[in-house]
Amino acid sequence: MTAREEILGRVRQALGREPGQTPAPAPEARIRVSSIGLDARLDLFQTRLEALGGKVHRAVTLIEARDQVARLIGDSAAVASNAGLLRRAGITALPGVGSGFLEEPALREACTTASFGVTSADYGLAEMGSLVTFASSEARLISLLPPAHIAVLAKATLLTGLDELYERHPLPAEGSSSMVLITGPSRSADIEMILVRGVHGPGVVHVIVVEEDI
Amino acid sequence: MARRVSIFVTCIVDQLFPQVGLAMAGVLERLGYEVEFRQDQTCCCQPAFNSGYHVEARAVAAHFIRVFRDAEFIVVPSGSCTSMITHHFFDIFSGEEALHEEAGYLAPRVWEFSRFLTEVANVEDVGARFDGVVTYHDSCHALRELHIKEGPRRLLRKVNGLELREMSIAEECCGFGGTFSVKFPEVSGGMARTKIESITATGASTVVSIDSSCLMQLQGALAKAGSPIRTMHLAEILASR
Amino acid sequence: MWIKPAQEQGIRKTVADRKVQLAVYSATARLKEKRAEAVSPDVFPEYEELRSQANRIKQHALENLDHYLEQFEKNVESHGGRVIWAREGAEVADFILGLANERGVSLLVKSKSMTTEEIHLNERLEHHQLEAVETDLGEYIVQLAHERPYHIVAPAVHKTRQDIADILERRLHVPREEEPEKQAMIARRTLREKFLAAGIGISGANFLVADSGAVVLVENEGNVRLCTTAPRVHVAVAGLEKILPRAQDLAVFLKLLARSGTGQLLTVYTSFLSGPRRRGEVDGPEEFYVVLLDAGRTRLLADKEKRQSLFCIRCGACLNACPVYRKIGGHNYPGAYSGPIGAIITPQYQGLARDPWLPYASSLCGACAEVCPVKIDIPRILLELRKQITESRTGGLERMAFRLYGWLMRRPKLYALAGRMAGKLARIPGLAKLGPGAAWASQREIPLPAGRSFRDEWRERKKS
Structure with missing residues (x-):
């Protein structure tokens, strides 16, 4: 007997169930999808993220967002993802910004030397100050390897919280191998409960919220 | 009647x-x-x-x-x-x-x-008098299984001459736990000493509880530490005049 | 044997160690406080409702576990991943060893996983000359010190910065550094190289999502993301009880987990991983495996009363709340799991005969159940285990004492007489300090028996 058959057999025996027996209906998953207005969402998002040590910048237009990114990275090297939003804003064409990586080794190489990783985000979650990124739209290493992460987020994609996210994406695996929620800079309190930022992931997180419809 | x-x-x-x-x-x-x-x-x-x-x-x-x-x-x-x-x-x-x-x-x-x-007699002031500062220890089963928290404190506050001072860890176990107290004496004793630190910090002269078993544990540990703080059951306070 | 002398000595030593006592007590106090703030009704009014819901979902998931496991497997495979079933810990190690051999991998990076601690995976891999590096900061420190984690969410909680300075200096041959921030940066630099060189990344799983075939991992540092992204192969090792039916259930559990563990609204990173890199994605692992471990869990599943032990989401709140854990610390609990949850699952995973003292190492104060986000009734399970233990053993002084107790307490007149006699005996100097009296007296003064019992006083009073 394979381990699979044996374990499933033990489970069924423990529960008194037959192979293929359908389960009773599962209890209701969510309790409420709270929703607040868009402006309130942005304010809350900013409050929450900044309480964690992140920084929120507001930009009216994509051009303004690009200028803010340029200011933040200065003369440093940066890697930008292939997201359409960054290209349209002209961020991928900024001096010092590497972009357009289609192969992992080249991307990895660029990310290990860059000071900034620039990405878009699929959503923001106001209640926690979180960014939501799907692997289908964003490479994972850009928001992970460089010491600082800059995310450009369209204001219209700000959701209230987790309930809303899972309501929109009841099956997050359908179009993407990963969905990552990023809530502030990397941190650890493993040494004497003292807060340290940037332990493995970026210790600095900037979010530029673009207010115009994009 | x-x-x-x-x-x-x-x-x-x-x-x-x-x-x-x-x-x-x-x-x-x-x-x-x-x-x-x-x-x-x-x-x-x-x-x-x-x-x-x-x-x-x-x-x-x-x-x-x-x-x-x-x-x-x-x-x-x-x-x-x-x-x-x-x-x-x-x-x-x-x-x-x-x-x-x-x-x-x-x-x-x-x-x-x-x-x-x-809740039955519907009284808070039983006409007691007790001069001194006391602190109240929440006994675990009363607190967590019977959800008794405020009642004893209300009764104490209505005692003439009594000042109730809360300790920092009123809800933490005294360490008695029945046979636990003799099966793991060092742990049980350590828990009592942690509790006593908190009791002592209030400046109270008496620690009050609604469970004599907790009080036996605390009294034993207080005496061992040479502390002058004494233990009293709520009933004893309420019976004082 | 009830408790091994070495275990008893270990407990005594920890209780007497002022440095460890202070470190553990203050850290757990801090976590306890942060949790209490995060779930207080004014900032989180839905807390109680969510707890009940989490409890119901876990119960449902376990009652239909075979169905959800099969669904999980089907979905993992549909995204190009593979599920491996392991009856015991050795089978997990065998699988990973085989994989490492086939792929020519000698360096593995690991993110914190209690399940792999439970099955001693690192030791098994090291035995075969593989290097498995822990990458969570606390876990890395503990690994360098050749110890095991002290706390489910704070593995190095018992170490001071000076201890850590010693460890880093000795093991990594770096200049001594006592600042936590700089110590963390030493770890960052050292581990960054490991992440980029490792061929396999091993993670645990906080949740397995059946309707998505996904592994969910929460963390604050980014090491989990690195372990599951940088190496070519990702292997997640998880107890089979970690199943949730739907991705939507995460809206309930994620809100509870971080708040209960550290008081955060959400951990910094929450990864929902459903397989290897897909077409059009630039990075992510090329191979994705989920190892489902039994190792005693199905036996526990069969016990209807105690099945709820498997609801645990490893938040660590019960450890912080537990006055016993806070005294005896994490290393005196046998097995990987410490604190109240350890006291109930270790004996159930390994069998009751090995450490029968574990369910007794509790004052039954109930602080654990009060903070459990999925409402596991830990004191009830402790009582149930105690019952099973006494029923499975015969003889012993304690049993005789309770036989006598049961006999005497149904005979009020004899009880009253025995009380009078005991009262007199207890006044004989030294006699009260025999047997359990000695254990009592080692820590506390023995209460003097009253001159007369209540019942005698009362009878006297009624006469007059």
């Missing part, structure tokens, strides 16, 4: 702290209750139950039910024993329909002393 209450004087109170039982009876009588003590009562069975000896626990619990079957109010100077009777008798008799049913009939008639005062 005064109503009749039956008191269950727990084995620890009966053998080691009879003054607590007398004080409780005294307060109830002062409030106009006729107090009866059924001489056949012994123990609630908790020592055996908590140690895993359910056969013995069941026998003692059944004895308790026989003794108190027809009492209208059963008042107990212990949160822990009350919870044993009102919550865990159901576990003990889960396989015995008749006794399970009796436990269900009994449970609503069993009252922890402070709760009886605040």
Whole structure:
């Protein structure tokens, strides 16, 4: 007997169930999808993220967002993802910004030397100050390897919280191998409960919220 | 016309702290209750139950039910024993329909002393006087199984001359835990000492609880540490005049 | 044997160690406080409702576990991953060893996983000359010190910065550094190289999502993301009880987990991983495996009363709340899991005969159940285990004492007489300090028996 058959057999025996027996209906998953207005969402998002040590910048237009990114990275090297939003804003064409990586080794190489990783985000979650990124739209290493992460987020994609996210994406695996929620800079309190930022992931997180419809 | 209450004087109170039982009876009588003590009562069975000896626990619990079957109010100077009777008798008799049913009939008639005062007798000021600063220790079963938190404090605040000062960790266990106290003496003693630090920091001269077992633990540890702080059951405070 | 002398000595030593006591007490106090703030009704009114819901979902998931496991497997495979079933810990190690051999991998990076601690995976891999590096900061420190984690969410909680300075200096041959921030940066630099060189990344799983075939991982540092992204192969090792039916259930559990563990609204990173890199994705692992471990869990599943032990989401709140854990610390609990949850699951995973003292190492204060986000009734399970233990053993002084107790307490007159006699005996100097009395007296003064019991006083009073 394979381990699979044996374990499933033990489970069924423990529960008194037959192979293929359908389960009773599962209890209701969510309790409420709270929703607040868009402006309130942005304010809350900013409050929450900044309480964690992140920084929120507001930009009216994509051009303004690009200028803010340029200011933040200065003369440093940066890697930008292939997201359409960054290209349209002209961020991928900024001096010092590497972009357009289609192969992992080249991307990895660029990310290990860059000071900034620039990405878009699929959503923001106001209640926690979180960014939501799907692997289908964003490479994972850009928001992970460089010491600082800059995310450009369209204001219209700000959701209230987790309930809303899972309501929109009841099956997050359908179009993407990963969905990552990023809530502030990397941190650890493993040494004497003292807060340290940037332990493995970026210790600095900037979010530029673009207010115009994009 | 005064109503009749039956008191269950727990084995620890009966053998080691009879003054607590007398004080409780005294307060109830002062409030106009006729107090009866059924001489056949012994123990609630908790020592055996908590140690895993359910056969013995069941026998003692059944004895308790026989003794108190027809009492209208059963008042107990212990949160822990009350919870044993009102919550865990159901576990003990889960396989015995008749006794399970009796436990269900009994449970609503069993009252922890402070709760009886605040919810049945409906009093907060029992006319007591006690000069001094006290701090109150929440005993675990009273707090977490019976959800008794504010009642004893309200009663204490109404005592003339008494000042109640909260300690930082009122809800933390004193470390008694029945046989735990002798199975793991260093751990149990350490827990008591942590509690005592918090008690001492209040500047209180007396620590009060509604469970004599906690007080036995704290008193023993206070004495060992040479502390002048003394322990008193709530009933003793309320009986003071 | 009830408790091994070495275990008893270990407990005594920890209780007497002022440095460890202070470190553990203050850290747990801090976590306890942060949790209490995060779930207080004014900032989180839905807390109680969510707890009940989490409890119901876990119960449902376990009652239909075979169905959800099969669904999980099907979905993992549909995204190009593979599920491996392991009856025991050795089978997990065998699988990973085989994989490492086939792929020519000698360096593995690991993110914190209690399940792999439970099955001693690192030791098994090291035995075969593989290097498995822990990458969570606390876990890395503990690994360098050749110890095991002290706390489910704070593995190095017992170490001071000076201890850590010693460890880093000795093991990594770096200049001594006592600043936590700089110590963390030493770890960052050292581990960054490991992440980029490792061929396999091993993670645990906080949740397995059946309707998505996904592994969910929460963390604050980014090491989990690195372990599951940088190496070519990702292997997640998880107890089979970690199943949730739907991705939507995460809206309930994620809100509870971080708040209960550290008081955060959400951990910094929450990864929902459903397989290897897909077409059009630039990075992510090329191979994705989920190892489902039994190792005693199905036996526990069969026990209806205690099945709820498997609801645990490893938040660590019960450890912080537990006055016993806070005294005896994490290393005196046998097995990987410490604190109240350890006291109930270790004996159930390994069998009751091995450490029968574990369920007794509790004052039954109930602080654990009060903070459990999925409402596991830990004290009830402890009581149930104690019952099973006494029923499975015969003889012993304690049993005789309770037999006598059971006999005497049904005979009120004899009980009263025995009480009078005991009262007199206890006054004989030294006698009360025999047997359990000695254990009591080692820490506390023995209460003097009253001159007369309540019942005698009362009878006297009624006469007059």
